Amino acid sequence: MATTIDxxxxxxxxxxxxxxxxxxxxxxxxxxxxxxTDTARENVSRAAASLGWNVTAVDPDGTEYRLTIKKG
Numbered sequence: 104m105a106t107t108i109d110x111x112x113x114x115x116x117x118x119x120x121x122x123x124x125x126x127x128x129x130x131x132x133x134x135x136x137x138x139x140t141d142t143a144r145e146n147v148s149r150a151a152a153s154l155g156w157n158v159t160a161v162d163p164d165g166t167e168y169r170l171t172i173k174k175g
Contacts, residue, residue: 107137108134108135113143115142115146118136118143118147122147122150132174133172134171135169136169139166147172151170155174158172
C-alpha cells in the first residue's frame with residue numbers, strides 16, 4: 104500500500120522537504136505525492152530522482168497533480 108503525502112497548497116520547498124523526509128523513513132516501495140503547482144511537481148520529481156526513486160506516474164487532476172514514486 105502506498106503512503107500519501109498531501110502537499111497541496113504548500114509553497115516550495117515544503118513539498119520537497121515532506122517528500123524527502125518520507126523517502127528517508129519509507130518502509131514501503133511506493134509513495135503518492137499530491138501537489139498543485141508545476142514547480143512543486145518538477146521539484147518533487149527531481150528530489151525523488153536524486154535519492155534513487157523513480158517517478159512512475161504523473162496524473163493531472165484539474166489544477167493538481169498526483170505523482171507516484173517508487174523505489175529504485
